[in-house]
Amino acid sequence: MILRTPAAAAVLLGGLLAAVAAAGPHAVPIRAAPASPLPDVAVSDRTAKALGVAAGDLVEIAPTAAGPWRRVRIAQVYRPLLYPTEVADRDADIRLHLPDLQALTGTGDAADSIVIRLRRGGEAPAAQVAADVTAMGLGLRAYTSADLARRNSASFEVVARFHRAIGAIAVLAGSVFLVTIMTLRGEEMRREVGTMRLVGLGGRTVAAAVLTIAAAVAGAGSAAGVGLAYVLSFLINGYYRRVFDTNLVFSRVTWGLIADAAALSMVLGLAAGGLTAWRLLRRRPLDQLGR
Amino acid sequence: MRAPAFLALRTLGRNPIRTVLVLLGLAVTGALLLDMTMLAHGLETSLGGVLSRVGFAVRVVPKGTLPFVPGAMIPDGDGLAAAIAAQPGVTAAVPVVGTNIFVARRGRRTPAFVFAVPAGGTGAYGLLEGRDLPPAAGSGAGGRLPAVVVNPNMVRLDGVRIGDTLVLAAGPSRGLAPVAAPRTFRVTGVADFYIDLATQRSMAIATADLRALEGRPSGAASLILVRLGDPSRAGALTRWIGARDPRVDALSIADFLGRLQTRLTYFNQFSLVLGSLSVAVSFLLITAIVALSVSERLGEIAMLRAIGFTRARIAALVVLEGSALGVASLPGTFALGLVIAGYLDTILRGAPGLPVDLHFFVLTPGAAARTVALVLGTGTVAGVYPAAVASRTPVAATLHAEVLS
Numbered sequence A: 001m002i003l004r005t006p007a008a009a010a011v012l013l014g015g016l017l018a019a020v021a022a023a024g025p026h027a028v029p030i031r032a033a034p035a036s037p038l039p040d041v042a043v044s045d046r047t048a049k050a051l052g053v054a055a056g057d058l059v060e061i062a063p064t065a066a067g068p069w070r071r072v073r074i075a076q077v078y079r080p081l082l083y084p085t086e087v088a089d090r091d092a093d094i095r096l097h098l099p100d101l102q103a104l105t106g107t108g109d110a111a112d113s114i115v116i117r118l119r120r121g122g123e124a125p126a127a128q129v130a131a132d133v134t135a136m137g138l139g140l141r142a143y144t145s146a147d148l149a150r151r152n153s154a155s156f157e158v159v160a161r162f163h164r165a166i167g168a169i170a171v172l173a174g175s176v177f178l179v180t181i182m183t184l185r186g187e188e189m190r191r192e193v194g195t196m197r198l199v200g201l202g203g204r205t206v207a208a209a210v211l212t213i214a215a216a217v218a219g220a221g222s223a224a225g226v227g228l229a230y231v232l233s234f235l236i237n238g239y240y241r242r243v244f245d246t247n248l249v250f251s252r253v254t255w256g257l258i259a260d261a262a263a264l265s266m267v268l269g270l271a272a273g274g275l276t277a278w279r280l281l282r283r284r285p286l287d288q289l290g291r
Numbered sequence B: 001m002r003a004p005a006f007l008a009l010r011t012l013g014r015n016p017i018r019t020v021l022v023l024l025g026l027a028v029t030g031a032l033l034l035d036m037t038m039l040a041h042g043l044e045t046s047l048g049g050v051l052s053r054v055g056f057a058v059r060v061v062p063k064g065t066l067p068f069v070p071g072a073m074i075p076d077g078d079g080l081a082a083a084i085a086a087q088p089g090v091t092a093a094v095p096v097v098g099t100n101i102f103v104a105r106r107g108r109r110t111p112a113f114v115f116a117v118p119a120g121g122t123g124a125y126g127l128l129e130g131r132d133l134p135p136a137a138g139s140g141a142g143g144r145l146p147a148v149v150v151n152p153n154m155v156r157l158d159g160v161r162i163g164d165t166l167v168l169a170a171g172p173s174r175g176l177a178p179v180a181a182p183r184t185f186r187v188t189g190v191a192d193f194y195i196d197l198a199t200q201r202s203m204a205i206a207t208a209d210l211r212a213l214e215g216r217p218s219g220a221a222s223l224i225l226v227r228l229g230d231p232s233r234a235g236a237l238t239r240w241i242g243a244r245d246p247r248v249d250a251l252s253i254a255d256f257l258g259r260l261q262t263r264l265t266y267f268n269q270f271s272l273v274l275g276s277l278s279v280a281v282s283f284l285l286i287t288a289i290v291a292l293s294v295s296e297r298l299g300e301i302a303m304l305r306a307i308g309f310t311r312a313r314i315a316a317l318v319v320l321e322g323s324a325l326g327v328a329s330l331p332g333t334f335a336l337g338l339v340i341a342g343y344l345d346t347i348l349r350g351a352p353g354l355p356v357d358l359h360f361f362v363l364t365p366g367a368a369a370r371t372v373a374l375v376l377g378t379g380t381v382a383g384v385y386p387a388a389v390a391s392r393t394p395v396a397a398t399l400h401a402e403v404l405s
Helices: A045-052 A098-105 A125-136 A147-152 A154-188 A191-200 A203-244 A253-281 B003-013 B016-054 B077-085 B152-158 B207-214 B231-244 B253-297 B298-306 B311-349 B364-380 B385-391 B395-404
Strands: A002-004 A016-020 A025-030 A040-044 A058-062 A071-079 A095-099 B060-061 B090-105 B108-117 B124-129 B145-149 B165-167 B181-190 B202-206 B221-227 B250-251
Touching: A002 A016, A016 A253, A016 B181, A040 A045, A040 A154, A045 A071, A045 A095, A071 A095, A071 B077, A095 A098, A098 B077, A125 A147, A125 B364, A154 A191, A154 B016, A154 B311, A191 A203, A191 A253, A191 B060, A191 B077, A203 A253, A203 B231, B003 B016, B003 B202, B016 B253, B016 B311, B016 B364, B060 B077, B060 B152, B077 B090, B077 B221, B077 B231, B090 B152, B124 B250, B145 B165, B152 B202, B207 B364, B231 B250, B253 B298, B253 B311, B253 B364, B253 B385, B298 B395, B311 B364, B311 B385
Parallel strands: A016 A095, A040 A071, B108 B202, B145 B181
Antiparallel strands: A002 A058, A025 A071, A040 A095, A058 A071, B060 B221, B060 B250, B090 B108, B090 B165, B090 B221, B124 B181, B145 B202, B165 B181
16 A cells, blocks of 8 residues: 655555554544545554654555555544554554445455454354354355464464573573682682681581572672663663554563562572582682692 | 783683683573574575575565565556566566465365466476476467466475366355356476475466466566576666656665565564673673682782783783683584574474575674674673773782782
8 A cells, every 4th residue: 555645745655554444442543633525544643753644634545656546634643552563564554444445446345354243142152153154155264363362372472482492591691600600709718618617617507608608699699680670671661662652561570570580590599509618618628728 | 912812821721610611601691692693684684595596686566565465566567577678687577476376176275375477487486396387378278288386385285296187266165256267277397486484385377377267457467576697787777667667666685675674673673682681791701700810810910010011911911811711602602502593493483474494593604703703802891890900900019918818
């Protein structure tokens, strides 16, 4: 779909065009204009901004760059509730009444899809209605909302798996970091541990001290990490909401996530501390003092 | 510089467990960095590779669209293709019609993508076995069945063989296709259609046969594929086509990939964020390790200063330690990075509607060079702070403290 302003100076290419019988629940009107004899269209706020048009303006639209061009009036500028897959889409988003679109494209009474709302409390379940429509032999295939959600969520499932895999790699990197830091800390404590043991402290006391240090490092690291996560999340949301001009939440730090990260950090920290304590205690005190 | 380099390497080798742990950590973060640099342009590079393999330097599409957008056609595609073919340096201009049709087989109709070309031998698909479409338009002449070339998916999924007959129909059911009757075709070959989905059924027939099947008027095309003797002339040709017909876009491979860029924003932004975090973690790791190493060796550093090492040489010694850690982590970075990239690529390629030849993670010389530069740069910069601390070490006081301890 091609759209141009009256002066034909701006041509927005590759427009996405939807035909609706009325403003649906997924459109939040921003501004509306009084009625007019020209066909009315609704334009998304991003499209209106890109074209520099507002409610009440006249624009021309055509199914292809070759025409035929039809003058229409922008009756409403609305903010669509975008799906995450649509936020990067820069195509124009225009909605027409179905007969106007059919007349423009010359497709008679053809429609891409038909949405069926069942009577609340009706006898036939959605799956049965869908099966009946498919079995009518009209060349149609009917899906329930659940079927469609399942089909359309496949991409999100893949992305979720991808994010989990990336998360696992990040945890691996963090674990190695923690073990390295604890090993270095243990090396630094070598003389202190040697002295502690020479003055009579037992191996358990020394191990407990090392584990306490490890837990403190892990706890402090977790607290700092949570703070950093909040800051990064704030920056990421602020940046991408502005870039994509949307209210979508791109990053969210939840209590469950914090609990998981803190628990994992503590377990890894204690494991690293245990390893360090074992390495410290297997050497003789005099060796640790360099004697 | 040889003395600081020697000392830097000796220092790293002095505590092998510590160095191995650091290198392991750097290998993991470096692997993530490599993967993100591969992801940043992977899909674009992969698609560019496939398009280059096909061999057409320019694609002409209806204005504002990408190839085979439903309903988008070039009104006088045949005429425009003939005009393009007459331009200097153009070796072929093939008008293509792409649409969905149905294959009637064993009582049911299966949707398939049909790729209609004027005649065989265009190179728009790669023949794997059998014969291509006949060179003359309208392959059903002389009472013979018209020819169809199918993709390997139809062989694998439907058991179609060369010599079989296929009934093709414009509509999904008998009741809804009164305008154009189904027609029977003879399978003459199997071909690679280059950008097929994992289970997509694709086939090629002559444009005249498709028009007869669908009852559509002649002349319009979904896409024009243009092959050039010298691909560097693509820019001049696209400008000429744009000036001749404002209803179309003529796209070189670079233009085509540029148009796809907006749809790949997610991966670019994701790789930027995660790549930056990898660099930051590597920086912290190297800084922490080198700083701790320096704090342990203050007496040794003061001794070096006392025997004549200048502050600059001490700083160079410590910075070199950071750089050496970066260099030493590179083999692990690439080994681990490629393994992880393969795994992540497998996950992402599980997404529905993705052509089988496309990959998200592609190792290019550019991606490798960027990773090496970032790892070495991070290692070097991470050594700057510890280097500053080391170079400012007071010689007499440190040696005195060392003797007392």
